Amino acid sequence: MAIKDYLRERFFPHIWCPGCGHGTVLNGLLRAVEQLGMSRNEIVMVSGIGCSARISGYIDFHTLHTIHGRALAFATGVKMSRPELNLIVPMGDGDALAIGGNHFIHAARRNIDITAIVMNNRIYGMTGGQFSPLSGPDITATTAPFSSIDPSFDVVELSKAAGATFVARTTTYHVKQITDYIKQAILHEGFAVVEILSQCPTHFGRKNKEGSAVDMMKRYKEVTTPIGSKAKQENPDLIERGIFVQKERPEYCKEYEKMVERAMKGR
Amino acid sequence: MSKKVKFVQGNEACVEGALYAGVTFFAGYPITPSTEIAEHMAKRLPQIGGKFIQMEDEIASLCAIIGASLTGHKVLTATSGPGFSLMQEALGYAVMAEIPCVIVNVMRGGPSTGIPTHGSQGDVNQARWGTHGDHAIIALTASGHQDVFEVTVTAFNLAETYRTPVILLFDEVVGHMRERLVIPEKGELPLVERLKTSVKEGVDYHPYLPREDGRLPMSDFGGVHRFNVTGLYHDMWGFPSTKPSVVHGLTHHLVDKLENRVNKLAMYKEYFLDDAEYILVSYGSAARSALHLVKDRRFRGERLGLLELQTLWPFPGDIVREKCESARAVIVVELNMGQVMQSVKMAVSDSEKVFLANRIDGVFIAPVDILNILRLIQGKGV
The missing domain is CATH 3.40.50.920 (Rossmann fold)
Incomplete structure (x- = not known):
C-alpha cells in the first residue's frame, strides 16, 4: 500500500505551521506502518490535545482524538477491550508529561501493549508558545518572559523508571531512525515509548533564536549523539539517541487473560 | 421459585442490573461509598470473560470505558462526589462524541471531601451542568434495590438508544442499605443492544449522520469502517469543523435528542x-x-x-x-x-x-x- 493511501487526503491541508517537525513524524510513522504491512483496520490511533494530537485526524486508521493528557487512558480502554488491535498514541510533550504524566507512568507500569510517541518540541504550540515540563531552564516562552526556571523531565529516564519495556529517542533530523524505532516499538509487546525531538520554529525557535526550521533540524544533528558514543563521553551535554530499553516483561492484557482463566475455574 | 433472590446492598443491586444489561467492561477507582460496585465487578466480570481494570484515577476510569465502548462493549464506571468532579471533562467528551456509557455516582455529602460515609443528594445539579458547555444529559435514580436493578438496566438501554452517557445518581443510603433483590429471568426486562451500521465495507460510512429516527448506527473500532472521533465540533465523518452551520446543527442535535423526548424519558412512580x-x-x-x-x-x-x-x-x-x-x-x-x-x-x-x-x-x-x-x-x- 502506498503511503498516501494511509492518509485522509480529504481533510488536508493540515493545521501545522510551515517547518513544523510533526509532519516528519507523520511521514516516519506511516512508513513504519507501511513497511510492517499492517492493515488500516487493525490500528487504532488515540491522541489527546495539541498540535501533535491533530495527527490522528489525517490518518486513515480508527482514530480517537480525545481530551488533553488522557489519550493513554482512552487507549488503555480500547486495548483492554480488544487486545488484538494495535494502539499507537502520539502525544506532545505537555500532553504526555504535564497533564498526562500520571497516565503515562501508569501505562508504563502496567506494561500494556501500546506504542507511545512523544513528539517533543519543548513548547505548547497550539496555545501560542508556553513552556512545558520538557522545556527545561533558560528557555524563553510566553509564560517565561524572563526565561524559565523549571527543570525538565528526561523522557527516557522517566519511562525507564516507570517500567516501559521499550524506550527509544531520536529527532526529526534522523528520519530513518524515526521509522526504524516506531517499527520496533509497534512490534514490541509491552509499553513502548519513542521520544522524537520535533522542531517548533513558530513558537520555540523564534523565541529562543534557534533560526529557521532547517537550522533547528541541523541543530538536532549537533546536539545529539548515538548512545554510548565517544562524543558523549567528551561532551556530557549531548543528548543520546538510540534504543535505551528493549526487554521482556509480562504484558498487561496477556496477564489479564491468565487471570480470566483462573476466574473461570472458580478460583 | 425459579427466580434468583438475593439479600444485597444497593451497590450490588446495581452490579447485578449492569450484568443483566450486558456490561462487559468496567474501569474504576476506589471511593466511598461506591467502592463495592468496583469490588463486585472485579470479581464478576472475569468470571464471564469481561474486563475489569482499576485505573489510576477517576479521570482515567471514564476515559478507559469510553475507549472500550468504541470497540462495542457495554461499559460502566462508578464513583462518588470527588471522583464525579474529576470525571466532568470526559463526561462532556462522551456527550460530544456520542459514546454510550453508564456512570454511577453514589452520592455522599459535599463539597470537597465532605462527609464520605454519610448520605446526601447534593450532586443533582452537578449531574446536569457539571461538564461545561450546552448539552443535555440523562440522570436516573432509585429508592430501593429492585428499582436500582431496573433503573440500571434502563440506563444501559438509554445509553445505547441515544448514544449518550447516562448518569445513575444513587446515594449512600441506598448504596449501602441491604434489602431483598429478585433477579429477573433472562428476557423479562427488555435490553437494547448496540445499533450497528448496515453500511457495507468500501461504502462511505458517516458515524455522525443521524437516521430519520434520530439514531446513529455505530461501527466498532477494529471493524471495516475507519472514522474519526473527536471532542471538537465535527461533521458527519467526525472530522473537526468550525463551520457555523455544523456547530449550530451539532449543538441542537445533542440537546434536542434528549430534551425533545422529556416525557418519553420520564420515569416516575x-x-x-x-x-x-x-x-x-x-x-x-x-x-x-x-x-x-x-x-x-x-x-x-x-x-x-x-x-x-x-x-x-x-x-x-x-x-x-x-x-x-x-x-x-x-x-x-x-x-x-x-x-x-x-x-x-x-x-x-x-x-x-x-x-x-x-x-x-x-x-x-x-x-x-x-x-x-x-x-x-x-x-x-x-
Whole structure:
C-alpha cells in the first residue's frame, strides 16, 4: 500500500505551521506502518490535545482524538477491550508529561501493549508558545518572559523508571531512525515509548533564536549523539539517541487473560 | 421459585442490573461509598470473560470505558462526589462524541471531601451542568434495590438508544442499605443492544449522520469502517469543523435528542396522587421516608400523596406540573438545599406553593422530619 493511501487526503491541508517537525513524524510513522504491512483496520490511533494530537485526524486508521493528557487512558480502554488491535498514541510533550504524566507512568507500569510517541518540541504550540515540563531552564516562552526556571523531565529516564519495556529517542533530523524505532516499538509487546525531538520554529525557535526550521533540524544533528558514543563521553551535554530499553516483561492484557482463566475455574 | 433472590446492598443491586444489561467492561477507582460496585465487578466480570481494570484515577476510569465502548462493549464506571468532579471533562467528551456509557455516582455529602460515609443528594445539579458547555444529559435514580436493578438496566438501554452517557445518581443510603433483590429471568426486562451500521465495507460510512429516527448506527473500532472521533465540533465523518452551520446543527442535535423526548424519558412512580391535597415530590433514599409518611397519614385519613421521580434529567417538568396542579402545597423531600425543588418551582404554575423538607447534616431524613414541615405549611404547628 502506498503511503498516501494511509492518509485522509480529504481533510488536508493540515493545521501545522510551515517547518513544523510533526509532519516528519507523520511521514516516519506511516512508513513504519507501511513497511510492517499492517492493515488500516487493525490500528487504532488515540491522541489527546495539541498540535501533535491533530495527527490522528489525517490518518486513515480508527482514530480517537480525545481530551488533553488522557489519550493513554482512552487507549488503555480500547486495548483492554480488544487486545488484538494495535494502539499507537502520539502525544506532545505537555500532553504526555504535564497533564498526562500520571497516565503515562501508569501505562508504563502496567506494561500494556501500546506504542507511545512523544513528539517533543519543548513548547505548547497550539496555545501560542508556553513552556512545558520538557522545556527545561533558560528557555524563553510566553509564560517565561524572563526565561524559565523549571527543570525538565528526561523522557527516557522517566519511562525507564516507570517500567516501559521499550524506550527509544531520536529527532526529526534522523528520519530513518524515526521509522526504524516506531517499527520496533509497534512490534514490541509491552509499553513502548519513542521520544522524537520535533522542531517548533513558530513558537520555540523564534523565541529562543534557534533560526529557521532547517537550522533547528541541523541543530538536532549537533546536539545529539548515538548512545554510548565517544562524543558523549567528551561532551556530557549531548543528548543520546538510540534504543535505551528493549526487554521482556509480562504484558498487561496477556496477564489479564491468565487471570480470566483462573476466574473461570472458580478460583 | 425459579427466580434468583438475593439479600444485597444497593451497590450490588446495581452490579447485578449492569450484568443483566450486558456490561462487559468496567474501569474504576476506589471511593466511598461506591467502592463495592468496583469490588463486585472485579470479581464478576472475569468470571464471564469481561474486563475489569482499576485505573489510576477517576479521570482515567471514564476515559478507559469510553475507549472500550468504541470497540462495542457495554461499559460502566462508578464513583462518588470527588471522583464525579474529576470525571466532568470526559463526561462532556462522551456527550460530544456520542459514546454510550453508564456512570454511577453514589452520592455522599459535599463539597470537597465532605462527609464520605454519610448520605446526601447534593450532586443533582452537578449531574446536569457539571461538564461545561450546552448539552443535555440523562440522570436516573432509585429508592430501593429492585428499582436500582431496573433503573440500571434502563440506563444501559438509554445509553445505547441515544448514544449518550447516562448518569445513575444513587446515594449512600441506598448504596449501602441491604434489602431483598429478585433477579429477573433472562428476557423479562427488555435490553437494547448496540445499533450497528448496515453500511457495507468500501461504502462511505458517516458515524455522525443521524437516521430519520434520530439514531446513529455505530461501527466498532477494529471493524471495516475507519472514522474519526473527536471532542471538537465535527461533521458527519467526525472530522473537526468550525463551520457555523455544523456547530449550530451539532449543538441542537445533542440537546434536542434528549430534551425533545422529556416525557418519553420520564420515569416516575406515583402513590395516592388522585385526590391528594398535599403532594410530596421525592427521589432516591429520601423517597422511602416520604412514602412511609404518606402511607401513615393515609391510614389516618389525610389526603397526602407522593410523586417519586426516577428520571431527574431531563427534568420531567410537564409531568410534575400536571400531577401537582390541584395540590394545595407541594413539598420536595431531598437531602440537599433544594436542588430538585428549584426545578419543581419552575415546573408548577404557582411556585409559591412549593416547599422544601430536607436534611443536610448527613443524617437520613425521617418521616417525622417531613411531617414537621407539612404541619408548618398547614399552619398546625409542629
